[in-house]
Amino acid sequence: MSYDLLSMSLPELEDFVLSLGEAKYRAKQIFTALHRGVPVADMSNLSRPLRETIGAVTEWRLPRVKTRLVSEIDGTVKYLFELFDGECIESVFMRYEHGNTLCISSQVGCRMGCKFCASTLAGRVRDLAPSEMLGQVIAAQSDTGERISNIVMMGIGEPLDNYDNTVKFLRLVSAPEGLNIGLRHISLSTCGLVPKIEALAQEDLPITLSISLHASDNETRSAIMPVNRSYPVETLLAACKRYFDKTGRRISFEYTLIRGKNDDTATAERLAAILKRHVGRICHVNLIPLNEVSETGLSAPTRESIRRFRETLEGHGINATVRRRLGSDINASCGQLRRGQMNKEIH
Numbered sequence: 001m002s003y004d005l006l007s008m009s010l011p012e013l014e015d016f017v018l019s020l021g022e023a024k025y026r027a028k029q030i031f032t033a034l035h036r037g038v039p040v041a042d043m044s045n046l047s048r049p050l051r052e053t054i055g056a057v058t059e060w061r062l063p064r065v066k067t068r069l070v071s072e073i074d075g076t077v078k079y080l081f082e083l084f085d086g087e088c089i090e091s092v093f094m095r096y097e098h099g100n101t102l103c104i105s106s107q108v109g110c111r112m113g114c115k116f117c118a119s120t121l122a123g124r125v126r127d128l129a130p131s132e133m134l135g136q137v138i139a140a141q142s143d144t145g146e147r148i149s150n151i152v153m154m155g156i157g158e159p160l161d162n163y164d165n166t167v168k169f170l171r172l173v174s175a176p177e178g179l180n181i182g183l184r185h186i187s188l189s190t191c192g193l194v195p196k197i198e199a200l201a202q203e204d205l206p207i208t209l210s211i212s213l214h215a216s217d218n219e220t221r222s223a224i225m226p227v228n229r230s231y232p233v234e235t236l237l238a239a240c241k242r243y244f245d246k247t248g249r250r251i252s253f254e255y256t257l258i259r260g261k262n263d264d265t266a267t268a269e270r271l272a273a274i275l276k277r278h279v280g281r282i283c284h285v286n287l288i289p290l291n292e293v294s295e296t297g298l299s300a301p302t303r304e305s306i307r308r309f310r311e312t313l314e315g316h317g318i319n320a321t322v323r324r325r326l327g328s329d330i331n332a333s334c335g336q337l338r339r340g341q342m343n344k345e346i347h
């Protein structure tokens with residue numbers, strides 16, 4: 001039996017050290033050191049025999065930097081990380097005025113099938129363990145030498161399709177004995193798995209929930225997001241309202257603008273109307289101009305249509321911002337680097 005130490009909560013680690021006949025306080029020492037990226041073999045406050053005992057029954061495998069791309073425009077760093085089994089995922093390190101933010105992946109690939117997204121083209125390979133999500137933060141901090149204060153779960157994968165590991169990761173990364181990243185500084189983005197949104201509302205985790213909406217009617221949304229056939233727009237928005245009522249946390253909506261599909265003024269009008277009807281004005285819309293992925297055949301919106309869309313929403317009292325594109329010179333949007341790596345392996 002081999003234990004994944006970095007996926008263990010502090011109480012689990014306490015049980016583990018007690019089972020080795022050690023004092024309980026050791027668990028906290030180990031937890032803190034692990035979350036700083038120190039392997040057990042280097043924990044000098046533990047006796048050598050103890051380090052060896054732990055080393056023999058546990059595994060320690062931080063993601064390894066396989067490729068690192070640094071934007072010359074804004075210093076954004078994009079990582080292709082290799083996991084213990086050779087699978088690759090991506091993380092993006094961004095510098096904002098409010099602190100350094102890491103965008104992390106939650107699965108190897110994705111099975112949600114959104115038509116515009118590079119991450120889902122080859123389906124899902126496997127879920128990430130909590131330690132592999134945490135490992136991205138630890139590895140990026142140690143590579144940049146800078147503290148990460150904010151996390152967005154907007155990389156490869158659907159975090160709510162890997163629910164238990166995601167929730168465990170959120171508790172681990174916010175633990176005061178570990179990285180201590182405040183839950184209010186963490187955003188989780190989902191394509192809209194309604195039962196999981198309901199479950200998340202009960203977890204008492206004050207994160208920001210972001211919903212990838214991308215359309216204002218079921219026909220358009222089902223055409224670009226297959227998940228909509230299971231959880232249509234009204235069902236999803238009703239769940240958002242309940243989430244807000246339960247948690248008091250304002251919901252953020254992502255809306256990827258795709259030329260000729262969902263970027264016209266009539267659609268913006270309809271979007272404002274459904275948001276007001278179902279969730280009220282307690283929301284924020286993040287407009288994301290499509291990052292073109294060659295395989296999809298979809299195009300980015302014009303500057304003019306982005307402006308018109310945003311103004312239409314704001315004219316109806318809906319708060320909207322256009323996402324700044326960081327790292328545009330390094331293809332920093334999710335899934336594209338891993339995809340490039342896969343193509344390299346195939347050809």
Ligand code: SAH
Nearest residue numbers: 117154157158189190191212254256290291
């Ligand atoms: N599975 C989660 C996280 C995915 S990525 C989700 O669906 O929310 C984060 C955001 O980027 C999502 O809103 C996703 O729809 C969007 N996105 C994916 N590919 C994109 C692309 N090529 N251009 C613009 N936005 C994209």
